[in-house]
Amino acid sequence: MASKAVTPASAAPSGYGEASIRVLKGLEPVKQRPGMYTRTDNPLHIIQEVIDNAADEALAGFGRRIDLTQHTDGSITIEDDGRGIPFGLHPEEGVPVVEIVFTRLHAGGKFDKGSGGAYSFSGGLHGVGVSVTNALAKRLEVTVWREKQVARLAFEAGDVVEPVTVRPAASGDRKQGTTVRVWPDAKYFESPDLPKGELVHLLRSKAVLMPGVTVTLKQEKSGEVQTWAYKGGLRDYLMQTLNSDPLIPLFEGEQYATKAETENFAEGEGAAWCVAFTEEGAPMRESYVNLIPTVAGGTHESGLKDGLFGAIKSFIEMHSLLPKGVKLMPDDVFSRASFVLSAKVLDPQFQGQTKERLNSRDALRLVSAFVKPQLELWLNQHVEHGKKLAELVIKQAQTRQRASQKVEKRKGSGVAVLPGKLTDCESRDLLHNELFLVEGDSAGGSAKMGRNKETQAILPLRGKVLNAWEVERDLLFKNNEIHDISVAIGVDPHGPNDAPDLSNLRYGKICILSDADVDGSHIQVLLLTLFFRHFPKLVETGHIYVARPPLFRVDAPARGKKPAAKIYALDEGEMAATLDKLRKEGARENSWTISRFKGLGEMSAEQLWDTTLNPETRRLMQVAYGMFDFAATEGAINKLMGKGEAASRRELMELHGDSVEVDI
Numbered sequence: 001m002a003s004k005a006v007t008p009a010s011a012a013p014s015g016y017g018e019a020s021i022r023v024l025k026g027l028e029p030v031k032q033r034p035g036m037y038t039r040t041d042n043p044l045h046i047i048q049e050v051i052d053n054a055a056d057e058a059l060a061g062f063g064r065r066i067d068l069t070q071h072t073d074g075s076i077t078i079e080d081d082g083r084g085i086p087f088g089l090h091p092e093e094g095v096p097v098v099e100i101v102f103t104r105l106h107a108g109g110k111f112d113k114g115s116g117g118a119y120s121f122s123g124g125l126h127g128v129g130v131s132v133t134n135a136l137a138k139r140l141e142v143t144v145w146r147e148k149q150v151a152r153l154a155f156e157a158g159d160v161v162e163p164v165t166v167r168p169a170a171s172g173d174r175k176q177g178t179t180v181r182v183w184p185d186a187k188y189f190e191s192p193d194l195p196k197g198e199l200v201h202l203l204r205s206k207a208v209l210m211p212g213v214t215v216t217l218k219q220e221k222s223g224e225v226q227t228w229a230y231k232g233g234l235r236d237y238l239m240q241t242l243n244s245d246p247l248i249p250l251f252e253g254e255q256y257a258t259k260a261e262t263e264n265f266a267e268g269e270g271a272a273w274c275v276a277f278t279e280e281g282a283p284m285r286e287s288y289v290n291l292i293p294t295v296a297g298g299t300h301e302s303g304l305k306d307g308l309f310g311a312i313k314s315f316i317e318m319h320s321l322l323p324k325g326v327k328l329m330p331d332d333v334f335s336r337a338s339f340v341l342s343a344k345v346l347d348p349q350f351q352g353q354t355k356e357r358l359n360s361r362d363a364l365r366l367v368s369a370f371v372k373p374q375l376e377l378w379l380n381q382h383v384e385h386g387k388k389l390a391e392l393v394i395k396q397a398q399t400r401q402r403a404s405q406k407v408e409k410r411k412g413s414g415v416a417v418l419p420g421k422l423t424d425c426e427s428r429d430l431l432h433n434e435l436f437l438v439e440g441d442s443a444g445g446s447a448k449m450g451r452n453k454e455t456q457a458i459l460p461l462r463g464k465v466l467n468a469w470e471v472e473r474d475l476l477f478k479n480n481e482i483h484d485i486s487v488a489i490g491v492d493p494h495g496p497n498d499a500p501d502l503s504n505l506r507y508g509k510i511c512i513l514s515d516a517d518v519d520g521s522h523i524q525v526l527l528l529t530l531f532f533r534h535f536p537k538l539v540e541t542g543h544i545y546v547a548r549p550p551l552f553r554v555d556a557p558a559r560g561k562k563p564a565a566k567i568y569a570l571d572e573g574e575m576a577a578t579l580d581k582l583r584k585e586g587a588r589e590n591s592w593t594i595s596r597f598k599g600l601g602e603m604s605a606e607q608l609w610d611t612t613l614n615p616e617t618r619r620l621m622q623v624a625y626g627m628f629d630f631a632a633t634e635g636a637i638n639k640l641m642g643k644g645e646a647a648s649r650r651e652l653m654e655l656h657g658d659s660v661e662v663d664i
Helices: 028-032 044-059 097-103 129-135 196-209 233-241 299-318 330-334 361-381 383-409 441-450 473-478 480-489 518-534 536-540 572-584 605-613 630-641 646-656
Strands: 005-007 065-070 076-080 137-146 149-156 159-168 177-184 214-219 225-228 251-256 270-277 285-289 337-344 434-439 456-461 509-513 544-547 552-556 565-569 593-596 620-622 661-663
Touching (some): 028 129, 044 129, 065 196, 196 214, 196 225, 196 233, 196 285, 233 337, 285 299, 299 330, 330 383, 361 383, 473 480, 509 518, 518 544
Antiparallel strands (some): 076 177, 137 149, 544 620, 552 565
């Protein structure tokens, strides 16, 4: 199953030695595994990296236009009127800076985050941007206008073929800016063509988010030219894209942290937003971080959701509008909200190199802290509009509760008595309810105190669960732990070809929560074995998850514009990366404190919520069959868990023991 993948080396042990280890240098890792660095369905993302660089110049206040041209030979040119990439020799590397930018994976102005750095706010923080573009291009040409000089160089397959040449600027040359022409290499992509709809959306969004900047798309073949320039910013854009008329006037706002607020946030961090509430039609939602589209959302959207819900709930309570028996939930507000959100975050952390989802924990608190008070003030200044919105939200809550009550009635009166040690949630809404199977009573106590009582249930387990791989189904309930798990989730044990009744399923997510150590991993494996063997339909339908609690906490000191913070690390590798990042941010060696969690029971309720239970900041991995089908997975688990398979396990360890890679 996909929660742990064991990959044996392809070579036999006799052929595995020092010479077997290959070190990839320069841009070779990108060419070998392009999917690790970019989307490979088409070249749009590598073109976006160049567009983002031009947008960063405009965001920093040094550019007013971005032009993209699609040529008949399949190449794309991006031009801007920013400051131009420096082309002098790097003081440490002794190589022209513009060459380093396009040939080194972890190099760029966006790492200069100190006071007066080249980019205070930027989306390209992975440091692999245009170097990936270069690696996956047949040819790439760069021309820079800067300081009354013009520099030019060219690459093929990522290598310099025309070194930097510099000449004095002529009278007809422009003063500053950068032009990049790219010929994407089709062998790295499923389709060589840029999807026009996505490209138009990307370019238009840059104009929306940067009022006063003109963005142009030219088609060389047809001669078509499209130009976008929005003076009204987010409001104009949202009104043009809404599917139905808003219930009340648009709620828009903008706020950024000042020097006085740097105790909580870095100066300049904040957000601009525009929100519309509609009674019907599909909501339109777009979010950005430092002009980078975050199509999969993230913590900044969660902050907007939290702020909207907090303000509207406060208004409803203040005016005593909530009918008896109705409980509000965030989705009652958010389900009818369309929005455009543009956040500015000093050091955004994204999920994966394609930057489609923001993971920065502080972004939730940042956006919520600015949105909530502004909406509260607006609602109390426009009480009639506030009451209309409250009516819509209460109606959504009543509809949701009626739906969950219908499911409850179908259960009848013959429901088994729930386990006494189960701390159940208040909601009966399958979509939101979660059950955490927690290792030990100590961790169970912290989880009970730290959970969301509305939607999260806790079932503590004592010791290691029985290895149920070869246990007959009729004898399963002799084990108290397995009996309690089955009764709590509301589903009976079954086989892969059965059609079990899932209508009594009580939780949409069943989450295994164990310590981040070897014993915790063993408990994880035993529970996964139980679910695969005796509850396979729950795995197949995506209801089983594994929580990933951190092993370390780093108490980081204040450094530069960044305030002191508690940073959680999943394992030693992530902790080493965290310390390396702190050093780059200017933290003095050993000025931080490292704590190691021996187990979940050592975490306070607040820490457990922040790292493992909070849906917006936790790491939760869905269990699936991954690259194997059911039969292949069954064979692999039988070899690992079967009582008569000791010889197979020994052979497996002898063959691959020193060459496996464990994906935790």
